[in-house]
Amino acid sequence: MSTRLGVAVVGAGVIGRAHARVAVAHPGLRLVSLVDRDADAARELARYVQVELEGDAPAIGDSLESVLADPTIDLVVVTTPSGSHVEIAEAAVNAGKHVVIEKPIDVQLDRARRMVALAERAAASGLVVTVISQxxxxxxxxxxxxxxxxxxxxxxxxxxxxxxxxxxxxxxxxxxxxxxxxxxxxxxxxxxxxxxxxxxxxxxxxxxxxxxxxxxxxxxxxxxxxxxxxxxxxxxxxxxxxxxxxxxxxxxxxxxxxxxxxxxxxxxxxxxxxxxxxxxxxxxxxxxxxxxxxxxxxxxxxxxxxxxxxxxxxxRGHLRQYEDIIEAIATGREPGVTAGQATDALALVRAVYLSQTLGRPVAFADVLAGRHDDVEPVIGSEPDQVGTIQAA
Structure with a gap:
């Protein structure tokens, strides 16, 4: 690519640090901004980037909205707790940004399905939405x-x-x-x-x-x-x-x-x-x-x-996947990991929890389609609570 992609990392925890490190190291990326509800964590990550990685000091965004309004940011990386992923990713896509979501895509299948639909619409506008599966x-x-x-x-x-x-x-x-x-x-x-x-x-x-x-x-x-x-x-x-x-x-x-x-x-x-x-x-x-x-x-x-x-x-693993992400953005092709594939992984995890809760096998298609969305998982803590096989 002739110009570097401006990157904002939303979430300054351990995983956010890995993404920030990639953005500093890769010649096709430029770390522009960091934002976190814990301002001290964002400042500490900025110090790490500047002192330990010897990179340019990123700006500390005072809000997600201010980061999304920045025209120098092309790519938003979501590294917040899993249950907030889709909400932030939706806002980024609606602001016209490419989006990378750290795994999992979210913790709720209804939100993940919403993200799949949004990613498909975003692709029509030339935006890439992908999930980390390095x-x-x-x-x-x-x-x-x-x-x-x-x-x-x-x-x-x-x-x-x-x-x-x-x-x-x-x-x-x-x-x-x-x-x-x-x-x-x-x-x-x-x-x-x-x-x-x-x-x-x-x-x-x-x-x-x-x-x-x-x-x-x-x-x-x-x-x-x-x-x-x-x-x-x-x-x-x-x-x-x-x-x-x-x-x-x-x-x-x-x-x-x-x-x-x-x-x-x-x-x-x-x-x-x-x-x-x-x-x-x-x-x-x-x-x-x-x-x-x-x-x-x-x-x-x-x-x-x-x-x-x-x-x-x-x-190292994230750097490999970013090679795919950058190429997908440059060429307009589908990324190597799609929102739909990430949703399948979430649905399989959910299926295990549902089987434990219901005490029987569950059909993957039913889980993916949302037919059990109203079932709250129940996890056992004693031997007699670890699932009971029920008659079909």
Whole structure:
């Protein structure tokens, strides 16, 4: 691009810092403004940008309205608590700005659907609306997606996804919005697991039916779950299991395994741990996991294999996605992550909570269409409250 896009970051927390860092580092972006209801947080982020990143000092907006009225701002990045995402994004689109929403798109499906419709109208005016799902752009994920789409894995039959993280009680106590339905929209699955949910959809397509459990087993003073488990059936016939928890002390990993009739791949923390496709099998080569027949090194660089420095650091993943965002703005094409795709991920999380609450499988199409919008999730805290299977 011949000129840099002016960027405003709305929300000066940890995620806002990652986006600000990208805006300073990328030659196609220019960080113009920061705004946060906590003015001290905005000033601290501005100091970080100027002193530690050696960037130009961004302005501190005194309100969202003043930021949106600034003609030098082309792109608004929404990094506030999840329950406020769509409201801010709508205002930005209505002001004629491109919009990047940090995951998830929101915590309420009705607001997410509203955002999908708005994004479609915005596209007709040349505006890009996208949601952060930076893991889609990791080289290992790209390699697996390419193998699936090209048919190298044959019929994809199943997947297992595990997000085994740890969050202390202090984490949940650090903000009055954490662990609430209104602003967090859920717990381990919504906040820590939503990126992995997105990758399941990225690899396996549209779900048909979801059955799940969700509970708060360890943490106190939270409305949401710290562990959730589910089984998902997809339109293709493929099935997947999904586990997300913040109870895995001291901290474990994120793993995603995809299996097909002629190939499989294992991802761990965005690294390609194992890859084997029948079309690349060498004569006499053994098959199986544990280094036997592992073709991973042929599919990605050594930086994307186990033993390499971890790639989970926020800046690197976000920078990859911003490459896609900038190109989408420059060319007018659809971004790599759409509001509709982000809404599908939200609907899948919601389906797990609904299944827990209703004690039965739920149809994904019903959840996506809003047929259960009036059901308030109920998360168990004792063994006899963790869902009860009801007769169909």
């Amino acid at each position: 893991n889609r752009f990791a080289p290992a994920v790209v390699a697996v997606k390419r193998a699936i789409e090209s048919g190298r894995f044959g019929r994809v039959t199943s997947a297992t996804a595990t997000v085994a993280w740890w969050r202390s009680q202090e984490y949940y106590d650090s903000g009055d919005w954490r662990g609430t339905w209104a602003f967090d929209g859920g717990g381990a699955l919504m906040n820590q697991g939503v990126h992995t949910v997105d990758l399941l959809l990225h690899f396996l397509g549209r779900p048909v039916e979801v059955f799940g459990y969700a509970s708060a087993l360890v943490h106190e003073r939270i409305e949401v779950e710290d562990v959730a488990a589910s089984v998902i059936r997809f339109e293709s016939g493929a099935m997947a299991t999904l586990l997300a928890t913040t109870d895995a002390f001291p901290e474990n990993s994120t793993r995603l395994q995809v299996h097909g009739s002629t190939g499989s791949a294992f991802l761990q923390n965005e690294l390609l741990e194992f890859f084997h496709a029948d079309d690349a099998h060498l004569a006499g080569e053994p098959r199986g996991f544990g280094g036997l027949g592992n073709q991973a090194a042929r599919e990605v660089t050594e930086h994307d294999l186990p033993g390499a420095p971890p790639v989970t650091e926020l800046f």
